[in-house]
Amino acid sequence: MAEQFQTQQLALANSVAQLPLLTTLNAQGREAFAEAAMPTRKTEAWKYTSLTALLANEYGAPAVAGSNEQLTAAATINGLDAARLVFVNGQLSNELSDALALQQVTLFSQANDGQQALISEKLNSVLTQAQGSEHLFNDLNNANVNEGVLIHVGKNERLQQPLQISYLTTQNANPFAVTARILLVMETGADATVVEHYGSDEHAQVNFTNALTEILVGDNARLQHYRLNLMQEESLHIGSTHIDLGRDSQYNAFHLALGSRITRSDLVVNHNKGGSHCEISGVYIPQNQQLVDFHTCIEHKVAHCTSNEVFRGIMNDKAKAVFNGRIHIHPQAQKTLAELSNKNLLLTNSAEINTKPELEIYADDVKCAHGATVAQLDEKGLFYLRSRGISKREAEVIMSFGFINELLEALPDEAITNLLRPILAQRFGREQDLALHLLENEAAGIAGENA
Amino acid sequence: MISIKNLHANVEDKQILKGLNLEIGPGEVHAIMGPNGAGKSTLGNVLSGRDGYEVTEGSVVLNGKDILEMEPEERAREGLFLAFQYPVEIPGVSNLEFLKASVDAVRAHQGKDALDSVQFLKLAREKCKAVNLDASFLKRGVNEGFSGGEKKRNELMQMMLLEPELCILDETDSGLDIDALQVVAEGVNAMRDPKRSFIVVTHYQRLLDYIVPDYVHVLANGRIVKSGGKELALELEEKGYGWLENSDNGAA
Ligand SMILES: Nc1ncnc2c1ncn2[C@@H]1O[C@H](COP(=O)(O)OP(=O)(O)OP(=O)(O)O)[C@@H](O)[C@H]1O
Numbered sequence A: 001m002a003e004q005f006q007t008q009q010l011a012l013a014n015s016v017a018q019l020p021l022l023t024t025l026n027a028q029g030r031e032a033f034a035e036a037a038m039p040t041r042k043t044e045a046w047k048y049t050s051l052t053a054l055l056a057n058e059y060g061a062p063a064v065a066g067s068n069e070q071l072t073a074a075a076t077i078n079g080l081d082a083a084r085l086v087f088v089n090g091q092l093s094n095e096l097s098d099a100l101a102l103q104q105v106t107l108f109s110q111a112n113d114g115q116q117a118l119i120s121e122k123l124n125s126v127l128t129q130a131q132g133s134e135h136l137f138n139d140l141n142n143a144n145v146n147e148g149v150l151i152h153v154g155k156n157e158r159l160q161q162p163l164q165i166s167y168l169t170t171q172n173a174n175p176f177a178v179t180a181r182i183l184l185v186m187e188t189g190a191d192a193t194v195v196e197h198y199g200s201d202e203h204a205q206v207n208f209t210n211a212l213t214e215i216l217v218g219d220n221a222r223l224q225h226y227r228l229n230l231m232q233e234e235s236l237h238i239g240s241t242h243i244d245l246g247r248d249s250q251y252n253a254f255h256l257a258l259g260s261r262i263t264r265s266d267l268v269v270n271h272n273k274g275g276s277h278c279e280i281s282g283v284y285i286p287q288n289q290q291l292v293d294f295h296t297c298i299e300h301k302v303a304h305c306t307s308n309e310v311f312r313g314i315m316n317d318k319a320k321a322v323f324n325g326r327i328h329i330h331p332q333a334q335k336t337l338a339e340l341s342n343k344n345l346l347l348t349n350s351a352e353i354n355t356k357p358e359l360e361i362y363a364d365d366v367k368c369a370h371g372a373t374v375a376q377l378d379e380k381g382l383f384y385l386r387s388r389g390i391s392k393r394e395a396e397v398i399m400s401f402g403f404i405n406e407l408l409e410a411l412p413d414e415a416i417t418n419l420l421r422p423i424l425a426q427r428f429g430r431e432q433d434l435a436l437h438l439l440e441n442e443a444a445g446i447a448g449e450n451a
Numbered sequence B: 001m002i003s004i005k006n007l008h009a010n011v012e013d014k015q016i017l018k019g020l021n022l023e024i025g026p027g028e029v030h031a032i033m034g035p036n037g038a039g040k041s042t043l044g045n046v047l048s049g050r051d052g053y054e055v056t057e058g059s060v061v062l063n064g065k066d067i068l069e070m071e072p073e074e075r076a077r078e079g080l081f082l083a084f085q086y087p088v089e090i091p092g093v094s095n096l097e098f099l100k101a102s103v104d105a106v107r108a109h110q111g112k113d114a115l116d117s118v119q120f121l122k123l124a125r126e127k128c129k130a131v132n133l134d135a136s137f138l139k140r141g142v143n144e145g146f147s148g149g150e151k152k153r154n155e156l157m158q159m160m161l162l163e164p165e166l167c168i169l170d171e172t173d174s175g176l177d178i179d180a181l182q183v184v185a186e187g188v189n190a191m192r193d194p195k196r197s198f199i200v201v202t203h204y205q206r207l208l209d210y211i212v213p214d215y216v217h218v219l220a221n222g223r224i225v226k227s228g229g230k231e232l233a234l235e236l237e238e239k240g241y242g243w244l245e246n247s248d249n250g251a252a
């Protein structure tokens, strides 16, 4: 089955129209993907993540899809006032997109000479920075990519509006593959908020999104990044985010995966220059038979950098999650301060979590704090709620919601908090009467106030 | 109102309450004082049904109902309220969400309709004001990052919203500045009612100048060892507990 997937994906790669700009990369990708071994249970980075559901189908190129009400709603983040690029089944939706009007944003196919030169120089350059953290699906992305988004924020430039890039899917006659590719280049002193979002409508569909985002945060530049996986239950998603941090730069991020048939998300941060800081929080909440797999890797390559990573997960039903948090402190990375916390709640006996901090520390003058736990709801908190008349079951729902909501409330963009709270409430209070109070702030009209 | 008879309770197999008797009638305010570790908070925890507090003997009857078999939430709905000595922080759970869930649960038990959210917010804001908490506390996580005094005022606000029949205040005065102490005392006094009773646990006779009790009890070594009127508090302030414990030992 694995070989078949490989052969078929290569055939698909060969059949797509190529951009001259990308032919070299495509050829490299094809070669690498053809030679790569498909992961098995023995492949460390895929040990707990079965690809059976992915390999069960053949994925072709989708037909052009129109928009519909559900997609329009999925592409809308109330209160964000973002410039948007929205793709539906891999194709840009002109109707839902307005960000191409910004000079900082273009598609690979529309890039001018200067932008093409930038793409040639930077594309694939971040992916290859961290030895061993790229995988064959990145090769496949390289093999397939024939369109992508370039965001180039110039020196000391500040993007006035958040930029939202949504890759949405809807139904198609046959199972199909989408290749999503983003290159974000921030020059010295640049400042931006970027929301990368994957979603779908409710129509029955079989699709596989292969996403690859490369980000260069220049010296003194600052990025606020959201990566939101909000696809429907049956979606298959394998995505990677690779980041290059310049001197005194900041990468602040929130990564969310609701869960789907398969959601695999890799996040690799390269501290390449001193004084850079990354502050990452993340949430995963798979239910039913869903699977979420987060592999994060913080590469501390130079001295005087800090990283702080906080991920929380709640697994319900028979869902399964994997969290692998690697921190790699190179010999010359003295005075590194690296923190990682991963807390998990299992709501049923058949839910599963495999969490593992993976520390490789080769410098001696560093501070590295890490913890990975499978926790219970706090007994004191539960009793406190019950002592006020709240039933045990509602108290459990309230506490579970709070466990995740704590991270949501800390987000700098209220619109994202407000987008996610109702989605979360629905996850935790599947019985109406138990979820009754989760959105009390919204009901009373004080959501978003003094956040 | 509540009748506690010969109450024995263990925590982690250690006997803490050793035959405690207390009768409280409707509308009465009873102060309980006593040395550290005597079992005052344990009494509050046992009455409110906390896990891990095992009753080995005795009975507690609230308004004619045996509450020892009830879940904590049922006791709360029956009108029992404990203002915690150490209120719990619950990050991520908004105070407003918590308060509304709580008030709705108690009202439902009383056969009353749930308040609508806007109505409730208005009410909650009024109570905030009454305890001198800024309304922004409603949106914050339950007790999350509240100062000691703010936590105590949050307890009092909950009591005002729930309008319980039996209020147990466990050192609600500890850690309060002088102004806050007045606020709390005024709040309690405003709630005094012929049908509502109070157990006020405190170490300081000062509170009892503001909240004047009908009875003062000394809880030592798991039992009520002395009861009296409000003048007992003054006597304790002067003499400490030594003389009582001695007499207790002598009697045992
Ligand atoms: N969960 C527990 N585990 C172990 N021991 C406990 C626990 N709770 C209470 N105790 C013990 O029971 C005894 C009574 O404690 P309690 O908190 O009731 O005292 P208190 O009278 O409220 O004291 P204070 O005036 O200091 O608040 C103490 O010795 C205490 O250490």
Ligand SMILES: [Mg+2]
Residues within 6 Å of the ligand: B040, B041, B042, B085, B170, B171
């Ligand atoms: Mg106490």
